[in-house]
Amino acid sequence: MNLGARRMATAKSDDEAFEALFTAEYARVVGIANRVLADPHEAEDVAQDVFIDFHRLHSATAQYAPAWLHRAAAHASLNRLRGARRRQKREVAQAAEEGDRTLDPQKQLEVNEDRRQVRHALGRLAPRPAAALAMRASGLSYAEVAQALGVGIGQVGTLLRRAEAALRKEVTRGTSN
Amino acid sequence: MAHLTEGTLRRMVDDPDARSGADAAHLEGCPECQAQLKAVGEDARSIASLLAVPEARVDVGRAFERVVNNRKSLPALVRFPILRPSARPLTLAFVAAVAAVALVVVAFTFAGLFYNPTTVRTVPVTVADMQALSQLADYGTLTWTKEPQLQATTSAADASALAGGLKPPVVSKLPDGVSTTVTYGAMSEAVASFTFSAEKAAASAAAHGKTAPKMPAGMDGATLTITVGPAVGEIYGELKQPSGSDPSQINLPQLVVAKSVSPTARSTQVSVTDLENFILAQPGISKELKAAINAIGDPSTTLLIPVPVEYATSTQITVQGVDGVALGDNTGVGAGVVWVKDGHVYVVAGSIKRDDAITIANNLK
Numbered sequence: 012m013n014l015g016a017r018r019m020a021t022a023k024s025d026d027e028a029f030e031a032l033f034t035a036e037y038a039r040v041v042g043i044a045n046r047v048l049a050d051p052h053e054a055e056d057v058a059q060d061v062f063i064d065f066h067r068l069h070s071a072t073a074q075y076a077p078a079w080l081h082r083a084a085a086h087a088s089l090n091r092l093r094g095a096r097r098r099q100k101r102e103v104a105q106a107a108e109e110g111d112r113t114l115d116p117q118k119q120l121e122v123n124e125d126r127r128q129v130r131h132a133l134g135r136l137a138p139r140p141a142a143a144l145a146m147r148a149s150g151l152s153y154a155e156v157a158q159a160l161g162v163g164i165g166q167v168g169t170l171l172r173r174a175e176a177a178l179r180k181e182v183t184r185g186t187s188n
Numbered sequence: 189m190a191h192l193t194e195g196t197l198r199r200m201v202d203d204p205d206a207r208s209g210a211d212a213a214h215l216e217g218c219p220e221c222q223a224q225l226k227a228v229g230e231d232a233r234s235i236a237s238l239l240a241v242p243e244a245r246v247d248v249g250r251a252f253e254r255v256v257n258n259r260k261s262l263p264a265l266v267r268f269p270i271l272r273p274s275a276r277p278l279t280l281a282f283v284a285a286v287a288a289v290a291l292v293v294v295a296f297t298f299a300g301l302f303y304n305p306t307t308v309r310t311v312p313v314t315v316a317d318m319q320a321l322s323q324l325a326d327y328g329t330l331t332w333t334k335e336p337q338l339q340a341t342t343s344a345a346d347a348s349a350l351a352g353g354l355k356p357p358v359v360s361k362l363p364d365g366v367s368t369t370v371t372y373g374a375m376s377e378a379v380a381s382f383t384f385s386a387e388k389a390a391a392s393a394a395a396h397g398k399t400a401p402k403m404p405a406g407m408d409g410a411t412l413t414i415t416v417g418p419a420v421g422e423i424y425g426e427l428k429q430p431s432g433s434d435p436s437q438i439n440l441p442q443l444v445v446a447k448s449v450s451p452t453a454r455s456t457q458v459s460v461t462d463l464e465n466f467i468l469a470q471p472g473i474s475k476e477l478k479a480a481i482n483a484i485g486d487p488s489t490t491l492l493i494p495v496p497v498e499y500a501t502s503t504q505i506t507v508q509g510v511d512g513v514a515l516g517d518n519t520g521v522g523a524g525v526v527w528v529k530d531g532h533v534y535v536v537a538g539s540i541k542r543d544d545a546i547t548i549a550n551n552l553k
Contacts, residue, residue: 033252041244051244055251062255122238129238137395148239153203168206169195169397172228175235176194182238 028071047088085142092134132181140174347372351418401469421446443538
């Protein structure tokens with residue numbers, strides 16, 4: 012590649028940078044929201060809102076862009092989870108989609124109830140532990156979670172533990188044996 | 189060596205990087221920590237299985253198109269994201285920040301600046317103080333008893349009508365280089381109540397690994413009623429998104445001039461002194477902020493403006509015969525002037541020189 016071509020490749024316009032950022036991060040942002048909401052369609056709604064807000068206020072070339080998107084996805088979806096308006100709808104969708112065919116019907120009912128409870132509890136958790144858990148569960152590394160929340164990597168374990176201990180308390184059946 | 193913390197053990201469950209060094213050596217020889225690691229690991233796995241969901245299959249190309257089309261249909265800035273009560277998640281953070289600032293303001297002023305919703309540069313505050321203060325929003329429940337109506341219009345009369353007859357201030361002479369394209373913005377009067385809850389405070393602090401200071405007697409369940417606006421203002425310059433990639437320039441209009449009825453805050457159950465002491469006792473509040481607040485002579489009549497120290501400088505000036513504050517410098521990157529006169533808060537701000545901002549302020553009609 013000659014110098015001119017290289018310069019053209021690196022000197023992207025902001026729109027191109029945004030497209031590149033979108034392509035690289037969209038699936039991950041949806042993944043975080045889906046982990047919280049257990050509803051792929053709603054997760055995409057959240058992700059698109061997050062990208063629109065990002066583009067309106069920030070430059071896609073900003074170093075903090077991925078961390079910002081991850082954090083926004085976690086908080087945005089947790090906020091939706093807290094909205095009572097859609098709770099019922101979600102539970103129906105969740106029960107239909109998450110059926111684990113290997114379990115007997117009684118056991119299946121219990122697992123579904125636990126899953127419902129755990130999301131309900133997730134919405135009541137303090138924002139940071141809940142966000143840490145959502146991001147980590149959707150596959151972000153400890154370093155990425157730390158960056159998104161603006162904490163040291165050593166604190167991520169503490170946040171996760173806090174979230175899991177709180178959720179564990181809420182769910183008594185199915186996991187207590 | 190003391191036993192490993194639960195946080196350290198939690199990280200050992202699924203981060204290979206954590207399984208080395210002194211912690212790993214301790215674990216090796218400590219049956220208690222090993223048992224704890226097992227319990228922590230079981231919790232982690234059971235929660236992970238309950239959070240498991242079918243993978244979302246996404247069409248990135250189509251999603252991108254939708255976002256780009258949506259984005260183009262939105263006017264930048266005009267949405268006044270900061271005070272929109274039916275806020276989306278991002279703006280909820282702003283509302284929380286505003287509520288936190290309100291609490292501080294309430295402690296020190298009953299006739300001062302509440303917040304400046306048009307000065308974009310004071311919003312993305314990342315100072316430790318702001319983080320500590322923003323947690324105060326979790327110490328109770330904020331409800332809007334009267335939601336603000338926000339509007340951007342090209343008509344001064346329409347803006348005035350929404351703002352209960354408040355007339356937009358008139359700029360006598362614009363500095364060179366400032367566009368004469370003007371958009372009027374208006375906000376109706378809004379009333380919000382914040383109800384303190386000792387239980388929520390304790391839970392919030394605990395969630396952040398801190399201990400909340402004890403609430404003064406009578407504060408649990410006490411309600412603060414905060415009234416903001418009405419307000420009107422003018423925004424000069426194109427409201428389009430700039431094409432450059434300099435984030436400090438995005439969405440910053442060339443010039444904003446605004447006037448608001450001074451906000452008020454009332455509580456029958458909490459005294460100003462109690463509230464001030466409680467706020468200053470929060471973990472994370474810097475010595476500098478405490479000293480600055482303690483240095484204020486009469487907190488009930490003093491205007492308090494949160495200035496992010498890393499990003500802005502401020503000086504005390506005289507505007508229209510009263511005390512005011514000037515922010516920014518003479519580079520033209522950004523400057524603002526704030527003052528309170530006859531029951532109104534005035535703001536002049538924009539990507540102009542500080543001296544120009546002061547001149548506009550002094551000649552505002």
